[in-house]
Amino acid sequence: MHWKLNRPALIAGAILLVGFLAWPMRGLAQTTSASTITGQGTAVQASVYSILGTVTTALADTGVIGTTNVAQDAGQVTGSVASLLNADVLSSSTYSYADEVDSLSSVGDLNLIVAGVSITANSVVAEASQALGAMGTGSSYVDGLAINGTPVALTGAANQTIWIPGGQIAINERTISSTGAAVVNALHVTVTGVADVVVAMAKAGIS
């Protein structure tokens, strides 16, 4: 059999091939860059209300990052808020890439008493992440949670709520903003007029 070259077809094929090879480069060149970045990890943030005003205490707090390719961390072997909370191995970190922000916070041996309600846990961990162009995600791991010594059955679902006298405990509290930034509070205890306590908070946003 004798093959004969078809010149117009050859040229058309070459154009198609060049276009195909150039496709990924055009795609990369069109990738948007991040303009807004936020990341933070805080092991404990406790606001205590009194007639003298509100006193807010943060433990193992990374502070807020706002640029790409940075990392901040904070840790302490023990931590406490007077008359409210004791905990061990408090740890937080937040870090940004050119196209992603990830944050983590963890607390061990939590012993919290709010308005006479005892809340304890072996381990409390929160993680949050957002990749550029995608919605943020988050998760939390709470182990051995007990209220007044009674173990709490965790559903694993986001925003599980348990009512306590004068307030509530939100477990695995997750918030996604309109830009997709994720905030995860592994435990969030609120008692009206007494205190607002977040244990293991992770925040990550990039857009």
Added chain:
Amino acid sequence: MTEQSRSRTVARLICILVPGGLLLAVLMFKGTPAVKAHIVPSPCDFTTGGGFVITDNGNHANFGLVGGCKNGGFFGHVNFVDHDTTGSFAGLHVSSDTIDAYFEPFAGSNVRDICGTADTNLFGTVKFRARTEDNGDPTSGGAGVDKFGLKITGVSPPFTGGTAVVVSTRFLAGGDIELHKPNPSTTGPSTPPSEFTACGSDDSGLGL
């Protein structure tokens, strides 16, 4: 011996020695998960985590950590509390002062060693090696997926030079460990640190 028979003998020897050598090599390394390297990962990355393990005495030992490379050096922290009430490590607190190395002990693995200097409440200042292994995200609670272990070496009298595995590497009973991908800032030092200088001792007894 003729030239032809000499060639035949050499060929026979090669046929026997090469497969034999391969078999020996297989037997020698059988059961070894990977070749030990103790190198700084390249490209370097970092690890975060928090949670607890169950000690040999059945009590909780909690930890919180961050470790890795950053801008040509190492960064992070390691904190550890042992809730044993008896034994050598009962009530031990370990709180890192500096992170002196970040190693990938088994090439190509998801195991990382964070080494540095720490204060303790029982043994003065120590060198430590915290071993982590990220095996994915736990479904709930955090038990049974990732691993953690800790070894310390005394540098303060009367504990100078003494080494101890506080907890051999084991599954978490709760929590999570995350091995993160590299980014442009996660570069390690141009000259890798000595394992013994950074960690105080080798990883014997720490397990995997």
